[in-house]
Amino acid sequence: MKDTKVIELEEVAIRFSGDSGDGMQLTGTLFSDATALFGNDISTFPDYPSEIRAPQGTVGGVSGFQVQFGHKEVNTPGDEAHVLIAMNPAAVKANARFMKPGGTIIYDVDSFTQKNLDKANFATDDPFGELKLDDYIKIAVPITSLTRESLKDFGMDNKSVLRSKNMFALGLICWMFGRPMDYIESFIKTKFAKKPTVVESNLKVLHDGFNYGMNMQHMTPQYLVHAAEIERGTYRNINGNIATAWGMLAAAEKSGLDLFLGSYPITPATDVLVALAARRDLGVKTFQAEDEIAGMCTTLGAAFAGKLAVTSTSGPGLALKSEAIGLAVMAELPVVIVNVQRGGPSTGLPTKTEQSDLLQALYGRNGESPVVVLAASTPSDCFYYAYLSCKIALERMVPVILLTDGFLGNGSEPWRVPSMSELPEITPRIAKNSSEFKPYKRDEDILAREWAFPGMEGFQHRIGGLEKNVEGAVSHDPENHHKNTEIREAKVQKVADMIPELEVCGDEEGELLVVAWGGTYGHMISAVREMRQDGKKVSLAHFNFIKPLPANTEEVFSKFKKIIVCELNLGQFASYLRDKLPEYEYHQVNKLKGLPFTVTELKENFEKLLEE
Numbered sequence: 001m002k003d004t005k006v007i008e009l010e011e012v013a014i015r016f017s018g019d020s021g022d023g024m025q026l027t028g029t030l031f032s033d034a035t036a037l038f039g040n041d042i043s044t045f046p047d048y049p050s051e052i053r054a055p056q057g058t059v060g061g062v063s064g065f066q067v068q069f070g071h072k073e074v075n076t077p078g079d080e081a082h083v084l085i086a087m088n089p090a091a092v093k094a095n096a097r098f099m100k101p102g103g104t105i106i107y108d109v110d111s112f113t114q115k116n117l118d119k120a121n122f123a124t125d126d127p128f129g130e131l132k133l134d135d136y137i138k139i140a141v142p143i144t145s146l147t148r149e150s151l152k153d154f155g156m157d158n159k160s161v162l163r164s165k166n167m168f169a170l171g172l173i174c175w176m177f178g179r180p181m182d183y184i185e186s187f188i189k190t191k192f193a194k195k196p197t198v199v200e201s202n203l204k205v206l207h208d209g210f211n212y213g214m215n216m217q218h219m220t221p222q223y224l225v226h227a228a229e230i231e232r233g234t235y236r237n238i239n240g241n242i243a244t245a246w247g248m249l250a251a252a253e254k255s256g257l258d259l260f261l262g263s264y265p266i267t268p269a270t271d272v273l274v275a276l277a278a279r280r281d282l283g284v285k286t287f288q289a290e291d292e293i294a295g296m297c298t299t300l301g302a303a304f305a306g307k308l309a310v311t312s313t314s315g316p317g318l319a320l321k322s323e324a325i326g327l328a329v330m331a332e333l334p335v336v337i338v339n340v341q342r343g344g345p346s347t348g349l350p351t352k353t354e355q356s357d358l359l360q361a362l363y364g365r366n367g368e369s370p371v372v373v374l375a376a377s378t379p380s381d382c383f384y385y386a387y388l389s390c391k392i393a394l395e396r397m398v399p400v401i402l403l404t405d406g407f408l409g410n411g412s413e414p415w416r417v418p419s420m421s422e423l424p425e426i427t428p429r430i431a432k433n434s435s436e437f438k439p440y441k442r443d444e445d446i447l448a449r450e451w452a453f454p455g456m457e458g459f460q461h462r463i464g465g466l467e468k469n470v471e472g473a474v475s476h477d478p479e480n481h482h483k484n485t486e487i488r489e490a491k492v493q494k495v496a497d498m499i500p501e502l503e504v505c506g507d508e509e510g511e512l513l514v515v516a517w518g519g520t521y522g523h524m525i526s527a528v529r530e531m532r533q534d535g536k537k538v539s540l541a542h543f544n545f546i547k548p549l550p551a552n553t554e555e556v557f558s559k560f561k562k563i564i565v566c567e568l569n570l571g572q573f574a575s576y577l578r579d580k581l582p583e584y585e586y587h588q589v590n591k592l593k594g595l596p597f598t599v600t601e602l603k604e605n606f607e608k609l610l611e612e
Contacts, residue, residue, distance in 0.1 A: 008224045011070025013078030014173065017095050018087025020054050020063045023166035028065025029412075030187060031170060034179045036237035036414045039227025040069040043522060044239075045077035045596070046410040050267075050351045057119035062094040071226045075378075075522035077411065079598040083176075085169050087111060087143070089127050090120040096131045104137040106172070108165070110144035141212070143168050150208045154201050164205045171209025177223050181206065233416040240379040240408035241268070243415065244338055245275035247386025248310055249282060254387075255394055255426040257308040262287045262298030264317060267350040268406040269340035272312040292320035296337070300324055303333040304463070306430075306453035308390060312338040315357045316346065318401075319364065325399055326365040329488060331463040332440075332449050334393035334428070338386070341405040343594045352594025353406035355518055356569040361401045362547060362576065368485045370492040372396075373546040375403040377521035380415035382408060385544060387423060394428040396495055397448040403546075405568075407596050408519040434458030439472035440484075447491040493548045502550035506532055506539030509559035512610055515586075516566045517543040517573050520597055524566065527602035538606060543573070549580060557584050564589060564609055566602065 014031070016024045025046055032044050047064040054061030068078035080100035086092045088111040099105070105128075117125060124130050128138060147165050154161075174181050185203060192198040213222075238246075252259035263273045265288065277286040285307075289295035295311050303309035313321060318339045328335050341357045343349025361373050372392055376385040382404055389400040431437050431450035439461040440449050452459035461472045467484060469475040504513075505525060516524045521542050528540040541556055543549070557563060564587040565574040574586045589605045591597055 009070075009082075010072060010225075011068060011074060011078075012083070012177070012223060012225055013066060013068040013081045013100070014083045014085070014177075015064055015066040015081035015095055015098060016085045016169070017062055017064040017091035018166070019056050019090075020049060020051070020061055021056070022063070022087045023163070024063045024065050024087070027166040027170045028067055030184050031173060031179065032067045032069075032412060033187075033237045034174065034181065034183045035067065035069045035177075036235070037183050038179060039230070040225060041072065041074040041228040041230065042067055042069040042237065042413055043074050043077045044412045045407065048351050050349065055119075057088060057090055057116050059090045059094045059120055062090050064091075064095060066098070069225060071228055073228070074413075075526045076596075076599060079600050083173075085173060087165065087169070088120070089116050089122060092127055092133075093120050093122070093131065096133060099133075099136065102135055102137070104139065105133065106139045106141055106169075108143035108169075109140035110142050141172065146208065146212065147205055150205050151201050154197065156197075156201065164202055167202050167205040168209035168212075171206040171211075172213045175210045175213030175222070177225065181210065230414070231416060235414050235416050237412050238380055238383075238415040239271075239410060239412040240376065240382040240404050241271035241340065241410070242275050243380055243382035244312075244376075244386045244402070244404060244409075245272050247383040248276070248308070248336070248390060249279060249284070250383070250420065250423060251387045251390030251426060252282075252284070252308045253420065254423055255308060255390070255428050257306070257394075257428065259284045259310070260287075260299065260302035260307040261285075261310050261312065262289055262295045262302065263312045264289050264292045264295045266292070266314045266317045268342055268409045269312045269314045269317075269338065271409065272338060272340070292317040293324060296321035296324035299335055300328055300331070300333060303328070303335045304331070304453060306451070306455075308394065309334070310336040310338065310390070312340070314340050314342045314350070315344045315348070315360070318357060318360055322365045325371065325401075326367065326369045327465045328399040329365070329369045329371060330465050330467070332397050332488070333399070333463075334397055334451065335399045336386075336389045336393050337399065337401045339401060339403050340409040341403060343592075349594045351406065353519070353596060354569065354592065354594065355403075355405060355520070355567050356572065356592070357403065358517075358546065358567075358569065358572040358576070361403060368489065370489045370547070372398055372400040372492055372495050372548070373403065374400065375518035375544055375546055376408060377518060377542060377544055379408050379411045379413050383415065391424065391426045392495055392498065394426055395448070395498070396446060396491065397429055397451060398491060398495070403518055405519045431456065431459055437461075438470050439463060440468055440470045442487070446494050446497075447487055496548040496551050499545045499548075499550060501552040502541055502543070502556050504539050504541055504556055507537065508539070508556075510537035510539055511561050512536075512538045512606060513557065513560035513563045514538060514540045514566060514606065515543070515563055515573075515577070516540070517546060520566060520568065523597040523599055523602060527599045527606065530599065531603060531606060536606075536610065538610075546573075546576070554581055557581060562587065562609060564606065566590075566597065566605075568592065568596070
């Protein structure tokens, strides 16, 4: 037997791909978790079709999961994959454009039948030649037949046997990249604890895949990626939706309030609801409403009743919630609305990422209806911005919209679990003096009213959608309405005094300032970092606070010759900046493909602008 070929890499990207029913999302997630526990920094990108069960064997039905991990800081899932694991011809066709030139393709040769080639619309029986992949390393592995051989003594039907193919592929990849399988074994034993046959069969196939790699060393090279040097602490791999839910749990504990979430399931936000529904042990109350409107209205009711009230949704759901969000503005109730953005309009691309709900979050309500708007930038910092959204809502008595997106919500990265003592205090504005209480009497500095709710003796009052005076009585006075409209806007703008100033990554002045917001951060910082290493005078200003903008935004912009705004829409943040800071020229990079930016395309656009 030949010696194993060991290739040492700083970072590597792997893409798992197959039919929607091939378990690629689970396979990628398990490999990512094992890699994070090994000590590598990681970034993941699940990519799957919107159909629950797309046509088997077709390109439209391909489900993929990409993970990049490395010895140093990893900010993106990688522009291109070094290794592709393809369970059928359609997976090769769908992912060839995402492959690094000269990369490795491991494919289930048993699935490359004429029938499957036809389903994937190949014109010839040479799919690799047809896709011009001759220079790639191609490793044919009979995954299907080896899985059948592995489980021949288990007495399982063919359908059940084939469900285990992904475990064979996972075992093989674990050998290739030196991943310990303790975590994966523990997961299988826990998940299928009530089905011992399923546990035994999956473990056997997993180990057979690992052993296949070890026995076929001359075919399958082994890659070595050392663990990263990271800050000491307790870590876990976390996705943005779970991090969002946990940020709200932390805010409830810190504020001393019960947490209520009223929501309607919608892709890709449903996992926020699911995660909180599992925490009744922490006093969480969740309500799966009959529609988005009811989800928002029950959240308002919970806020009126003195709870930390939150709701979660995606783009179409935010549209349906808009009237009730306006009621929250008028009643000045503390609510948090999480919008995990997806491709639109209408049903659009429900499983793909986009940033096209920004203007809806800012302006998508009738009347002058200002709310605070925040945007998280990585899967793990969804925790912090969810926590901060709750803090702002409770301390300033204002609705807050938190924008994440499908890339953040489904993607994952290692997260150092903070202690509660590390998190800032949250002090809800609960009314204390009934003799002086008036429903719309305000703090002179922050313009927030006090919060009184049912059960507080002596604090009975009326709020609602009609304009009120300071006593809480319905008012049709024109001057009162004009004054209150200005106050509601000014109250939102005064939130600027509790948010940090805008930071610049790189030099604080120079040729080009890259401006971005939300979930594009990883690709932006990677592109800017690489260009700076090449001696380019490029810096990054990444926004997490949209309304109000950080107090020093204009000062930052004034120190650069050119500004380029990058976002996954047709220029919504650029339009907002032109409205708020019209004295600057804003160049744009926009993408609307249901995919995140790539570092390569960003650098090409920045280079072009620098040369002009």
